[in-house]
Amino acid sequence: MPELPELNPVVHGKLRLALLSLLVGVEEAEFTWLRSKTGATDGNLGAQLAKLEEAGYVSVKKKFVQRKPQTLYRITEAGRAALAEYVQALKQMLGGAIGD
């Protein structure tokens, strides 16, 4: 029997997974946009983004637009690879159950 892969615990967190999935489809996204798409609170969102940044899965850029601070997040190559690996692992674990 083939050994089942382990799921990456950093990616597996529901909000972190949602954030990586959102970021993979855009060039970069602002904190408020991520908040509106996920419905998460500022504190929780900030904490999960910090974990993703710490893992090297997202990069952060801060700038001022019309004198207002803006925090932009971008998925890194490592983040893309981690998400792709996670999806592969999920599919492998679910096996034939995916189509059910």
Place this chain on the structure above:
Amino acid sequence: MTVNVEELELKDRLSLIETMIAEGRRTTESNGWTFVLWGVAYYIAILWTALGYDYMAWAWPVTMTVASVLTVIIFGSKRSKRPTTTIARAIGSIWCAIGISMFVLFLALGWSGKLMDYNIWVAIMAAMLATVNAASSMVLKWMLQFACAAVWWALTIYACFSGGKLLTIAFLVAIFFCQIVFGIYLIIAEASQRGKVAVHA
């Protein structure tokens, strides 16, 4: 039982990934207003020209300039709030390039006095609008927008064979359906899709 719960959770994760990728890539978000804005601008310009107010020659340059400035301002204010996708950038660049081409061409033809034939003017404008709608619909794989392109192509052909009031009526009808109705439909569709997907850690 435990196996089923785990399996459901894993399926839930896959579904979450699909939903979020789709959310992030949604490119039609908040663009309906541009169709309505430009449709109204065309109507104002046509009305201004038809009623023969003073400075009639300024009708199109002024309304188009005002519409362009408004578009840039509104887009600028929205840009900071929403992320850019590659598809959105591709579609935006098509619209921007065609818009600049139309502006430059008609302004130059108007000032040089060579824009004398109303039929040719409508035919060129309709062909350009058909091109941009068709290109956009092909990128988005969106039949409804391709139908708008087909309407503009039909007007292009009609403008080559018909003229006078009938052509103006056909032009107004095309603007109504392909700009105003299509734009309002987009606004309504965008509003209904804007429901949040709450994700909890």
